[in-house]
Structures are given as C-alpha cells and as structure tokens.
Amino acid sequence: MRRERVPIVVVALAAIGAAFFILPLLGLVVRSPWGDAVKALTAPETIEALKLSLFASLSATAVGLVLGVPLAWIYARVEFPGRDLLRALTTLPMVLPPVVGGIALLLAFGRRGLLGAWLNSTFGFTLPFTTAGVVMAETFVAMPFLILTVEAGLRSMDRRYEEAARTLGASRWRVFTRVTLPLIGPSLFAGAVLCWARALGEFGATITFAGNFPGVTQTMPLAVYLLLETNQEASFILSLVLLLISLVVLVGLRHRWLGSA
C-alpha cells in the first residue's frame, strides 16, 4: 500500500510544536544533578513536602468525589432554571488564574471573609494558612475537572439500565450504587485521577490562600519554587518527580480509560 505523502510544511510546523514541549522536559532530565538525587529526595524538607502533597491532593480528591458527584448528577439529571449558569460558576476555576482563586477564597474564608469571620468568632478557628486551607485551595481548583468528567459520563450512560433495575425492585439508592456508579466507573475513575493530578500540581491558589509554611502548607510545587532560590539542584530533582507522576497518570489514563482512539 502506498502511503499518502504528508505535506512537508505540516511536518516542519508539527516538529517545532513537538520540540517546544519536549525540549524543556529534556532540559530537566539532562541538567538534573543525578548524583545528588538520593540526597535531595531524602532530605527531611522534601519528604515533608511530598507527604503533605500526597495527603492534601488525595484529600482534595476525596472531597471532590463526595461533593462533585452529586453536583454532576444534578447537572446531568435535573432540569432547573439557571443550571447552565451554576455549572459555569462551579467550573470557573478551570479557566480562572489560580492566584485569583486564592484571593477569592481569602475573601470568603479568610479571618475577615464572608464566612470566615463568622467561623472565627463562633468556633474560633481559621482556615487560611493551615493544612485544611491547602486542601480547600486544591479542591477549589481541581474539583471542576471531576465534575465535568462525571457529568459527561452520566449523560452518555444508557439510563434504561436504571429502569431495568427499578423493575427489579431496586430502591433509588440501590439503583445509584449498584447500577449507575458501576456503569459510569470509567468516567468516575478518569475524573478522580484528573482531579488528583491537578491538585498535586496546584500552586497559585495554595500559596495565596494557605501560604508557604514547611510541614503545614508547603506542598511539592511550593517547595520546588522556594528551592529554586536556595538550592537549584534539589528543585530540579523535585520537578522531575512531579513530571514523572504527571506522565504516568496521563499515559495510564489514556491506555486504560480514555481509550486511545
């Protein structure tokens, strides 16, 4: 079979486009001080940041699942006025500069924020500059990915399976847990992984809302940024770790759930 000739101009532009992404990654790999890798990775601050990052991003994913799945279900299944507006509002952080998100969070949950002032005066606790604040900032930025993915899954599933379950005497809860959730499993998983990966890389909203305190709010991306000033080699190594995690997630998703077309 004769292969179709690909226009040379397209190839050239595509090559430049690909190089634009690959060169920086290559730079990271080549310039990383591999000799100091173990030392950098086992430094207490690194371990601390890594542990905090994992804890906060997994918590954000859990919160996203608990709150995001019901939202997605309502967007997919309930018709009500203002639904499109509400969906736009709850997915706004996908396009909002994260720093703006952080400032907005401060104005709502900060010590003098809309809800934060009341929380502070009534219960005496504050959210900004705490680990809980990190989870909030990450959830704020990452949950929209989960909402949209799960909503798409709910919309594309064949609802007649739910009807079949009802004719078999299944309560609404049983229909949801035994039929709906398993059938949208791939979307649920993809949404959760996207949400988790986004939370893991979160920087702007976190540093704005939660600050940068080692062991409390200093996640990996924050540590990388800080180390850039004091210990460049270590920051390169940590960057590489984040890069690898992202790559594994992306490749894994594509193969297992997103279906390489």
Place this chain on the structure above:
Amino acid sequence: MEFTIGEGEVVALLGPNGAGKTSLLRAVAGLVPLRSGHVHLDGQILEDTASGQYVPTEQRPIGFVFQDYLLFPHLSVLDNVAFGLRSRGTSRRAAADKAVEWLDRVGLKAYARAKPAELSGGQRQRVALARALAPDPRLLLLDEPLAALDVTTRAEVRRDLKHHLTTFQGIRLVVTHDPLEAVALADRLVVMEKGHLVQTGTPAEVTERPRSQYVADLVGVNLLRGHAERGSVQMPGGPSVAAAGAESGEVFAVIHPRAVSIHRQRPEGSPRNVWWGRASSIELMGNRVRVRIDCQVPLVAEVTPSALKELDLVEGGDVWLSFKATDVGVYPA
C-alpha cells in the same frame, strides 16, 4: 383504550410500529406516568390518575423483559438473575441459590460466572427472562422479546420462550409487531393502532374476522367495509358486493385472495361478483403469485405461477376478476 387480562392468561399486544405498544407497557410498569387512566393488578390499584394514587415501579410486583434485554454489563449472569431478589431483601446466599436454580431451568447454569457480553443473543434473552421471573412477579411484561435476534435463532428461541411462558403461572403481557410471534405465544391478542384498541380476541377469532386494515394486511386477506342488505354489501360511494348470508347493517366483508379468480376476458358463469380492473403489481411469494388489482376497490388475488403464465399478464395489464358470493365472509362491524 381499556383491556383486562385474566388470571394465568398470555396476552399479546400487537400493532404497527408507533402504535403506542411500548408506551403502554412502560406505563403498566410505572416507568412513565399516566396522563389519565388507571392500572389495577389483582384488585390492587397500581396507579389511578383520578385519585392520584401511584405505586412506584420498584414496588410493583412485576417482571420486565426489555427488547434488548438490558442485562447489567458489569455483573455476572448469576448476579444479574439474583439482582431482583437482592433488591427485595433476600439474603445473599438464598438469592444466589435461587438464581442458580433459575439458570438451571433456562439451561444456562454453566454460564453463571460469565458476563452478559460473553453470551449469544438467545442466551441473553433467557437470562433476561430468568432475571425477570426470579423475584416471582405477579405480572410479566415482555417488550418485543425476539426482535433483537436474527432470523435463524428466532424460531428456536420462540419455542423456548413459549415453553417458559407456559410454566409461569402469573399474568403475561407480550408486546410485539410480529403476528407470527403473537399467534405463537399468546392465548389472546389485543390489537392496537395509533394509541387505540382496534380488536381483541383469540388468535383464531382475530385472523378469521379482522376488524382493521392493519390486521387484514397481517393476515393477508382483502377487507371491505359497507352496509349489508338482502345479500349484498354496499360500500360508501363505491360498488356493491354480492355476499351470501343474512347479515344486515354495518359490516366487514372479508375475501381471501385465493378465492379471487383472474381472467383476460369477461368471464361468464356462476360467480356473482365480476369486476374489471388493472393489475397494479405482481409479486412472487413462495409458490404463489399475489396480484394487486386496481378496480372499484383495490383487491389482491392469489394464483399459481403457471396460471399467471397462461394468463400472459404483466403489470399494468387489463384483467377481469371474479369471486363467488359464498366466498365473501360477512360479520358485523
């Protein structure tokens, strides 16, 4: 429309596509709300728009076999069959035991651990039936149970289905657009067109005395409607047909295509009905030829291929047709 199904009866709801059969079935199941009307089962009110009563689908004692079965793809065959029992509070163990029993009954015990995707169409149909029957419903609803199968397996599955339907003691309502399926499976037919009931009766009654053009076409007979008086049926604004029998008033007249003879010259003899017309279509069906003739009212005649050859008839040709008054079946409209 209103109809009642007796204890232990198999009723087929027959009608052309878009007649509202599936909607009716879904309404009986409670999957779509009634705009007005009522559904009673064994004296229990399932839904009544007049009094506002409504029993949700999951609380109705029904089993539903869907057209494409809708077996849960993520569950094993066993778990599919056990699903209804588990939903209604049977313990995991007891539900599994009963599901195995049902799978054995439909001859699929060996496939208990398989996923629905691994089964053939006919096997899936049997699993769907077992799943619907396992919780012991009072009413079994089947929506085009054979439509998803290819022609080669359909006859076999139909026989199986008939067998399983016979062993189930509750009320059975089958929706179909296939008259063969309806006649094979049901004790009684309910014929529905455009949301209205047009005829109900045993398969023999319905096929012998069709009461709509749709049923007449299914059975393959000529159906006329007119006013009978003194041995003839006068059609509104059309010809009259000589018919034996003493009926009078509004009647249907049915003429079997085999009873209609075709001639190239005006025939002479005993037949009381002799019309002139034009052959509008000629179709070979097995060892018969069906000739559609445009005359005062369009009629179909059925002849053998050799008779057609002798007549030297082609589409558009002029013909005379005749049929005896004794071959016209007349019954009140």
